[in-house]
Every structure is written in C-alpha cells, then in structure tokens.
Amino acid sequence: MSQVMSINGAIAERAEGDRSGLGRMVVIALALLLVVTMAISMTTGASGASASTIIGGWFGLVPESEVQAVRDYAVIYNIRLPRMILGVLIGAALAVSGLLMQGLFRNPLADPGLVGVSAGAGLGAVGIIVLGTTMLAPLTAFLGIYALQIASFIGGLITTFILYRVATRSGQTAIATMLLAGIALGALAGAVTGVLVYVANDAQLRDLTFWGMGSLSGANWTKIMASGPIIVVALAVSAFLGKGLNALTLGEATAGHLGIPVQRFKRVVIVAVAAATGASVAVSGGIGFVGIVVPHLLRLVIGPDHRYLLPASALLGASFLLMADAVSRLIVAPAELPIGIVTAAVGGPFFLWILLRKRAALAW
Amino acid sequence: MIHVDNIAVEIGQRRILDGVSFTARSGQVTAIIGPNGSGKSTLMKALCRDYAFSGSISINGRDVASMDLGTAATLRAVLPQSSTLPFPFTVREVVALGLTAGRPGVSLAALRRLPDEALARVDLSGFGGRFYGELSGGEQQRVQLARVICQVWEPVLDGVPRFLFLDEPVSSLDIKHQLMIMDVARQFAAAGGGVIAILHDLNLASMYADQIVAIRNGAVAGAGTPAEVLTDGLIAEVFDCPMRVGAVPTGNIPFVLPQSAQRFVAAAPQSKVA
Numbered sequence: 001m002s003q004v005m006s007i008n009g010a011i012a013e014r015a016e017g018d019r020s021g022l023g024r025m026v027v028i029a030l031a032l033l034l035v036v037t038m039a040i041s042m043t044t045g046a047s048g049a050s051a052s053t054i055i056g057g058w059f060g061l062v063p064e065s066e067v068q069a070v071r072d073y074a075v076i077y078n079i080r081l082p083r084m085i086l087g088v089l090i091g092a093a094l095a096v097s098g099l100l101m102q103g104l105f106r107n108p109l110a111d112p113g114l115v116g117v118s119a120g121a122g123l124g125a126v127g128i129i130v131l132g133t134t135m136l137a138p139l140t141a142f143l144g145i146y147a148l149q150i151a152s153f154i155g156g157l158i159t160t161f162i163l164y165r166v167a168t169r170s171g172q173t174a175i176a177t178m179l180l181a182g183i184a185l186g187a188l189a190g191a192v193t194g195v196l197v198y199v200a201n202d203a204q205l206r207d208l209t210f211w212g213m214g215s216l217s218g219a220n221w222t223k224i225m226a227s228g229p230i231i232v233v234a235l236a237v238s239a240f241l242g243k244g245l246n247a248l249t250l251g252e253a254t255a256g257h258l259g260i261p262v263q264r265f266k267r268v269v270i271v272a273v274a275a276a277t278g279a280s281v282a283v284s285g286g287i288g289f290v291g292i293v294v295p296h297l298l299r300l301v302i303g304p305d306h307r308y309l310l311p312a313s314a315l316l317g318a319s320f321l322l323m324a325d326a327v328s329r330l331i332v333a334p335a336e337l338p339i340g341i342v343t344a345a346v347g348g349p350f351f352l353w354i355l356l357r358k359r360a361a362l363a364w
Numbered sequence: 365m366i367h368v369d370n371i372a373v374e375i376g377q378r379r380i381l382d383g384v385s386f387t388a389r390s391g392q393v394t395a396i397i398g399p400n401g402s403g404k405s406t407l408m409k410a411l412c413r414d415y416a417f418s419g420s421i422s423i424n425g426r427d428v429a430s431m432d433l434g435t436a437a438t439l440r441a442v443l444p445q446s447s448t449l450p451f452p453f454t455v456r457e458v459v460a461l462g463l464t465a466g467r468p469g470v471s472l473a474a475l476r477r478l479p480d481e482a483l484a485r486v487d488l489s490g491f492g493g494r495f496y497g498e499l500s501g502g503e504q505q506r507v508q509l510a511r512v513i514c515q516v517w518e519p520v521l522d523g524v525p526r527f528l529f530l531d532e533p534v535s536s537l538d539i540k541h542q543l544m545i546m547d548v549a550r551q552f553a554a555a556g557g558g559v560i561a562i563l564h565d566l567n568l569a570s571m572y573a574d575q576i577v578a579i580r581n582g583a584v585a586g587a588g589t590p591a592e593v594l595t596d597g598l599i600a601e602v603f604d605c606p607m608r609v610g611a612v613p614t615g616n617i618p619f620v621l622p623q624s625a626q627r628f629v630a631a632a633p634q635s636k637v638a
Contacts, residue, residue, distance in 0.1 A: 015456055015476075015477075015479065015480050015492055016456065016490070016492040016493035017454035017455055017456030017457060017492035017493035017494070018454075018456050018457070018460075018479075018492070019454065019457070106450040107450055108450065108451065243464055243465075246461055246464065247461060247464045247465075249449055249450060249451055249453070249461075250447055250449065250461060251444070251447065253409075253412070253414050253444065254442070254444055254447065256412075256413075256414070256433055257412055257436075257437065257441070257442040258437055258461070258462070258464040258465050258515065259433050259434040259436070259437030259438075259464065259465030260433065260464070260465065261432075261433050299451065299452070303451075303452065303453065303454065303457065304451030304452060304453055304457075305453075305457060
C-alpha cells in the first residue's frame with residue numbers, strides 16, 4: 001500500500017496494482033491536450049487567417065480591414081472549423097474502433113484497417129459512388145446524404161461478421177487465422193472495388209480519386225451532418241462497453257460466468273466497429289494505423305482497463321489525427337499531403353516496433 | 365442447495381452425461397471425482413450452463429436453464445481450469461474483474477479493499493502490482509481463485525446461500541497451497557456457502573469434502589460421505605485401477621493408496637508397503 005494525498009487533504013490509500021487513478025488523470029490530461037490540438041488545427045493552414053484575430057476582431061481588440069475580416073471569416077467557418085470537427089470525429093472513431101476490435105478478438109494487433117474491415121467499408125462507398133446513379137439509384141435517392149455512410153457501414157459490418165466467423169472458434173481467436181482471413185477479405189473487397197473502378201466513368205473516377213486519397217481536405221458541413229451522428233452514436237454506445245470488454249479478456253465462458261450476455265454483447269461491439277469504421281471511411285477514405293498506434297500507446301501508460309482506455313483512445317485519437325492533419329497541411333504548403341501518408345509514416349514503423357517487442361510472446 | 369435432476373448432455377452424436385442426479389447442499393463441500401473423460405468437466409459446464417442439457421438443474425430452487433446471466437453471477441462464481449490474458453493486467457486488476465457483475469455483499473468502502481483481502485486469502489499479499497503474465501502457473505491459479513471469491517465474497521447474501529464452482533482448483537499447486545485453497549473452500553462452506561469442486565486427489569477429497577460424487581462413463585457411480593464412497597470396490601471400479609483404502613487413526617478419515625498392478629500385487633497379501 002502506498003499513501004497519496006487526495007485533493008481534499010485526506011490521506012487516501014491506493015492499493016498496489018490499482019491504476020484506475022492514473023487512468024482518470026490521463027483521461028483528463030488528454031482532454032486538455034485535445035483543446036490545445038483543436039486550437040492548433042484552427043490556426044494552421046495555407047491562408048494567413050487566424051482564429052484569434054477573428055475573435056479579437058469581434059471584441060474590437062484587433063483592428064482589421066473589413067475585407068480581411070470577411071475573407072478570414074470564410075476560411076475559418078467554411079474550411080477550418082468543419083475540417084477540425086471532422087478530424088476530431090474521425091480520429092476518435094478510428095482509435096475506438098481499433099480498440100473495440102482488439103477487445104473483441106482478445107488480440108492487441110486487431111485493427112479495422114489491417115484485417116479488411118476498412119476495405120469492406122471502402123467497397124460499400126465505391127459501390128455508391130460508381131453505381132449510385134444507375135443500379136443503386138433508388139437506394140441513393142432513399143438514403144440521401146447518408147447513402148455513402150450507410151453503404152460503408154454495411155460493407156464494414158459484413159466484413160467484420162465474416163472475419164469473426166472465420167477466425168473464432170468456441171470463443172478463441174487464432175491470431176494467424178484472423179490476420180490471414182483479413183488479408184483474404186481485404187483482397188476480395190479490393191478486387192470487387194477494382195472492377196467497380198474499371199467500369200466507372202470519368203466523373204466518377206475523379207470522385208473516387210479524391211475520396212480514396214485518405215484526406216480531411218474535402219471537409220464540409222454536409223459531410224459532418226452525414227457522418228457525425230453515426231460516429232457520435234457509435235462512440236456513445238462504446239462508452240458503455242468497458243466492463244464487458246474487460247470481462248471478455250478472461251475468455252467468453254468466464255465473461256458469461258461474470259454475468260455478461262456474451263453473444264449479444266459481441267453483436268453490439270461488431271455493429272459499433274462497423275458504424276465507426278464505415279462512417280469514417282465514407283468521408284475520409286483509408287486512414288491507417290490510428291486504431292493500432294493509439295490504443296497500444298495508452299495500454300503502455302494506463303494498462304488494459306477498457307473503462308479508461310475507451311475515453312482515452314477517443315481523445316488521443318482525435319488529437320493524433322488533428323496533429324497529423326496539421327503536418328500534412330504544413331509540410332508541403334501551400335499544397336497538402338494526403339493525411340493517410342502521414343499516419344502510415346508514423347504507424348508503419350510503430351507497428352514493426354510492436355512486432356519486435358512481442359516477437360517472443362506471439363510465436364507464430 | 366443445488367439440485368441436479370436426471371441431466372444428460374450430448375455433444376455432436378456422443379452422449380457425454382446420462383441420467384446424472386445429485387444434490388449439493390450449502391454449508392458443504394461437494395467433491396466430484398472420476399477418471400479422465402468420465403464427464404466431470406462436462407458436468408461442470410452444464411452446471412454453469414455453458415453446455416445445453418436435458419433434465420433440470422436448480423440453484424436454491426431456481427431453474428438454472430431459464431435464469432439470466434446476471435442473476436446467475438450473483439448466485440455462484442466459477443473457477444476455470446486455466447486462464448490466459450491477452451493484455452498486460454496487473455494481478456490486482458485481474459482480481460477486481462471479479463467485481464464485474466456479481467454482488468460481493470459488502471459496503472462500497474469495503475469494496476475497494478476487497479481485491480487485496482482476497483489476495484491475502486490465497487497467500488498472495490504484495491503481489492497486487494505484479495503483472496499477471498509474469499507469474500507462475502500456480503500463482504496465476506491462485507489469482508483466479510481470488511477473483512472468483514471476490515464475486516461471491518459473502519457466502520450468504522440476504523439469507524440466500526451462494527456457491528463456488530471449482531474446476532480442478534489445485535491442479536497446478538504445490539502441497540502447501542493445495543491445502544490452503546481447500547481451506548478457503550472449507551471456510552466458505554463453514555460460513556454457509558456451498559462448494560462444488562472437481563478433484564483428482566482422492567485424499568484431498570476425503571479430507572475436505574462432506575460429500576463425494578463419483579462419475580464414471582457419464583453416470584454417477586456412487587455418491588455419499590467419503591466413508592461411503594471411498595471403498596476398495598467402488599473406487600477400484602470407478603478408476604479401473606486397484607486401490608487400497610485405509611483410515612487415518614485420528615478422525616477415522618479414509619485414505620486411498622493406489623496399488624500398482626506390477627509392483628505390489630505380490631506384496632499386497634502382507635499389506636506391506638515399503
């Protein structure tokens with residue numbers, strides 16, 4: 001037992017091996033970090049517009065010409081603000097869906113991007129872009145601005161479900177089977193996507209190219225309206241999954257003995273993963289590795305308790321993507337790099353580092 | 365009280381259990397013995413409702429098959445044979461997982477200390493901050509037991525007895541800790557709870573159990589007090605192996621000595637075991 005002073009001055013006992021206090025502190029720290037990264041995101045970009053100037057202008061603190069103010073207003077409200085909000089939503093969605101998959105498969109290497117779920121979601125999106133005006137026209141007319149999101153969600157859902165059925169037998173997931181099944185599913189989705197791209201016309205090809213780059217650059221309020229609610233609901237649901245995911249780490253049978261309705265619980269997790277992945281892929285294409293890097297780093301710091309990992313991953317995922325986006329805008333300004341390149345440049349080496357560290361333990 | 369009435373379990377085409385009935389009372393330790401493949405673990409899985417079964421099982425008069433998982437978690441806790449964890453939990457975090465959904469039956473203030481008290485009971489005080497994956501198999505087994513006793517910390521809650529299901533709880537333990545774990549089970553029963561434990565060591569069963577249920581080929585071959593079940597004829601038949609039962613002079617507890625067919629057949633008539 002070590003004794004620590006709590007805020008009200010009383011001496012609280014903290015048991016050895018209890019990292020819940022640390023978990024709470026890290027969540028608070030990450031919330032503060034997100035405020036900072038959001039501010040950085042708002043003030044970074046090719047244009048000289050600055051959020052502080054705008055706000056200062058409101059209160060008459062910063063003298064500005066009217067023309068300048070109007071231009072800055074447009075930059076901030078029509079470009080940077082939606083981009084920042086989309087970055088927060090997608091960063092959180094990617095990190096949390098990675099964490100949920102790792103908990104579901106009881107495996108720290110699971111990630112929607114690695115095991116074909118993103119490819120499946122991408123196939124759904126490409127299907128709408130290419131066939132949305134012909135074969136699937138009634139569907140797109142019915143779903144309106146949500147067509148892309150819902151098609152991605154369904155693509156991701158089907159892929160996750162197949163993956164789970166193939167890789168898991170009586171509650172145990174074989175790592176090798178999961179990764180190989182993921183490669184197969186990814187390749188299959190890629191092949192069908194290839195066929196769709198092949199039959200696409202010139203206008204659709206242009207849309208596909210912009211979509212596929214993995215970028216937040218096309219962020220606008222319509223995209224936020226379409227993907228935001230889905231992501232917010234998926235994140236809100238996952239906030240309640242911490243206890244169950246903790247119990248699931250003991251195996252499905254034991255989780256059941258602890259009172260978790262395992263089959264229903266797993267279905268909720270799969271739907272949340274597919275919704276979060278689908279809604280992000282639909283608006284930003286493939287942004288890889290956030291779901292691996294963020295939960296893994298946090299596990300090193302606060303341990304594997306999902307009650308703290310879930311909010312911490314959402315917060316750090318959002319900050320991580322905002323920073324990657326800032327880098328992608330600044331590094332080749334005034335042009336910009338697709339953000340997927342930045343996350344892969346950080347995530348690829350990080351993933352190799354995990355493999356090196358775990359080589360002995362994984363043994364496959 | 366746990367009442368098992370004429371249950372049968374089929375896996376694929378094979379009938380693993382057939383017509384098993386027995387009663388495990390609160391305040392008692394019930395040991396289940398039997399050779400490998402006799403159906404002991406299947407019986408445990410049926411008790412936990414991991415396997416579908418025909419017939420009926422009730423806990424305190426409530427039907428297990430129709431009970432929701434949350435209620436079941438408040439009435440009994442289950443120690444599996446082994447548990448591996450994919451993530452780096454500390455020992456204390458693993459024990460605290462026992463508080464997921466059960467009702468320990470203690471105040472909120474006491475709840476925070478519960479994992480540490482449970483660790484003390486299994487002789488692992490000071491292990492709370494260690495990583496579970498770095499412990500030996502025997503230590504991991506004791507951590508899991510600490511987790512399980514957290515789930516049903518008070519053996520009787522609101523006047524209702526609760527149960528521990530232990531699947532080979534001492535299989536990877538040294539002799540001192542075998543006795544210690546069985547003492548934990550004994551205390552739980554003495555305080556009004558019930559224990560059902562699969563045991564391979566017949567002498568441990570004799571020493572700690574109030575009732576022994578012997579399973580052979582998926583059916584009950586004998587049930588009763590250790591003195592009733594541990595007889596030369598019955599256990600030789602159950603285990604298909606010659607054995608000699610004696611009695612410890614103090615307390616008249618039976619003990620079992622396996623008789624190697626090769627080595628002791630000639631010496632057996634003189635009852636000399638050198």
